[in-house]
Amino acid sequence: AQSVTQLDSQVPVFEEAPVELRCNYSSSVSVYLFWYVQYPNQGLQLLLKYLSGSTLVKGINGFEAEFNKSQTSFHLRKPSVHISDTAEYFCAVTPQGAQKLVFGQGTRLTINP
């Protein structure tokens, strides 16, 4: 079975500051990794994904994430955040060959002016 741990339930940062949202996963098989964003009262939007290849993946809205297989981590980063980045962020994995996404508990990112 797979599990995902998002190490911070809430992350407050000031506008234009850098941010890192941490995600660790557990799996006995190879996985695909994803970050989704959820704005208030909305569904999930895919930010980026790692399927294979380069371990540094770039996504929408200036976000990027790095896959570290030895540490089973997939941390999300942005060098300078904006007020509009205020949202809930979910890390998810799916075992290669499987159908379901396994999500973490989410990290609420709050941007202060």
Added chain:
Amino acid sequence: DAGVTQSPTHLIKTRGQQVTLRCSPISGHKSVSWYQQVLGQGPQFIFQYYEKEERGRGNFPDRFSARQFPNYSSELNVNALLLGDSALYLCASSFRLMNTEAFFGQGTRLTVV
């Protein structure tokens, strides 16, 4: 092109009642998955349907059932509603069976009173 559409957006039901939620996938997508997101938690996988066949089931009681129609739209049914069924129900569609990129709808907010 329209994204994943879900209906209704909100509904309130009484304990013991039955509810049907509907999802229309992105045109051309043959896979539909359902997730339950309880307040403050990450989404939990309920079902996946591909080409009108059930391809995956999460750890949910038999009160939960689903089906997929020839036009690839899907319904999620929940019988004998409990207070704990109150949640945001998300539908996701993808082109392939494997979830390398799932697109989510806005969700249906179900409140059981």
